[in-house]
Amino acid sequence: MVLPDLLLLDDRPPARPDAAIAELATLLHGHLIGQLIVHPGGDVDAWRSFLLLLGRTPESVRVDGGISRVWTTMAGRHLELREIDYAEVLRERAGGEAAVWDRVIANCLQGSVFELDEEGIKELLGIAIDSERLAALMSTLEQSVDAGGGITAKTAALMRMLRGIVDVVSKSDPERLEPVLRNMASAIGQVSPEVMLGLLHEQHDDEGPRLMQAVVSRMTDHTIARFVSRHVIAESAPTDRLALAFQTLVREPEQQERLLALAREDVAASPLGSTEGFESVWNHVAEKLLTSYSDETFVSDEYGRELSGSRTKAVEVERVSDDPPERISVWLGTIATTALRALDLTLVLDLLRIEPDDAKWGELMKPVIGLLEDLLLVGDFDAAIEVVSVLVREVSAESPSPVRRQHAMTAIDLLIAGSMMRHVTTHLATIDDAQFERVKAMCVSLGEVLVRPLAEALSVEERPRTRERLTSILLAFGSVGRRTIERLKTSQNPAVRRTAIQLMRQFGGSESLPDLTELLDDNEPQVQREAVRAILNIGTDAAFRILEQALTSGTTRSRDAIMQSIGTVRDERSTPLFTYILGHVDHRGALAPIYLRAIESLGALRDPAGVAPLRAALYKGEWWAPRRTAALRHAAAAAIARIGTPEATSVLEEAVERGSRGIRSAARAELSMLRRRPARGAAGGGEP
């Protein structure tokens, strides 16, 4: 759903407000698109066609029948465009208003020609010769576009209305043209200063300026004075826009002063006139209205001279006109959009470098942030890195100016608080490794302030490659990144919780143990498994105690899951854990199966370090529990045999020679099998 400055996704606004989306909304609305439905299957060319269509002016698209119709003729299938039917909207709003009123407004809004029957023409003439009704019609039209495409759309709609009325009157009742023009002059005094400026500078064709000249020349002093006073009283427009409109309407200084005196009378008669401080307010407004815009303060004499000269030179070049096409092509290339973008960047970088005044340097921060947001939005990281490096340099301790340092710090904070991370995240999966490394370096250069937004982005990220790269950036922050673990480990997304574990493993140390302990109870088996692995990686007694506690106090389900996780770690990292279990876990009662699995796992690992704890298990047992004791001893003897090193063989031989009857029985069977197998070296290997 398209609103004037917002797009709704099934009635919900986007996850975060974004200037780029607001601009997109404005553009779509300007084309009268009320709803946009995206179907799968839009390839690059199809999307390019749509963007090219959006790039045309709304007026030119409307002349061709409106964006929906044009898009259909372009065979665009992946997008369904629904145009706003203003005529329908107005009918719903106005109820009993005359049909011609609605039709005129709808025609003006949609850019189509007036198509009125005789009755309609008669009705329109009636409105046109009645100054109040004409003003009301214009006002309704201006307000109707209020929900639409901004000043340009308003101006275009009003201009269409004026032209349409003049056409109708000229053809149907030319004698009334003069009073109609006077009514128009009176009616346009009701519009806002912005629309007035738009009408006065209307350049769509040759007719616009001529028509406006005809209307403006008929504006009475009273109309212009009322135009000023109404906006001053209502405070409905910025004074500089009002001043510009006023100065465009009235060129002569003497006349300006005279009309302002009239306007002052109007304002003084209003409630504003009786407020305290009215004189001072009016003097301030009047001063602004009488002061012409000047670029003197922004342009030096020398630059001004060059600027004036360049105009003459351009005319001269045009007159001589002896340049070959290839040279002209190269010249044109220098003003191509990409070249202008490069110049824009160079200009900003130069300004940041040469501006000596700290306060003025600080004023540059707003456009710098705007530029950076644009560059990051489109993924022009190389350009963004250049600009960011200037800010980072000023923030560094080497910066000679504390004022600039503060400006740069604030700019970085604003940038990060804005859309930066969202824009960066959008492109992370598609940039190549070399560029990613540069982006990572840029992120790190911005400092710790980026860590939190990074963690936020990571905690909701679903795409594996993007998540991997965000994690890589976070790790590049070093130990500062550890702070983010708290947030990530509570994410709803299991993949993000696994990322938290991954970070804990990267940072190492037993500080992570409490967090890992929590994740041992995770509902997701994969998260549990990662947590077990991370704990095994720490490999200290404290770490094993945690696993032991989890095994002791956890539910059967969680115990099984942990043991399964431990079982999947088939390398020597888990030997110390199984050794720990054999040394600390009771082989009787509820944990007996865990004890047994630890024996089997040590055998499966075939790690020579497992021989000693297995020997201890072989000799363990109770005479009053012969079946359990026999099962454990057989398991221990089998595990020792699987390890199969000379040391393991010695343990079994010793058991056969000196062990009790049960121990001898368990060891003998395994030893005879072991002897039938080829011998295994002390370093391991041999058994398939």
Add this chain to the structure above:
Amino acid sequence: MTAPRFQLADELLRRLAASLRSAQLYSAGHPIIARNLESLSTRSAR
């Protein structure tokens, strides 16, 4: 709209905004426009 579908739509919207901006800022045929369009097309295919 379900959460994954909303996230997909949100992402698509941002890609469209980025593609449009890139087309405004760079000349036709620039690799940045191509990359943004490619990305938009990939997202919209889902």
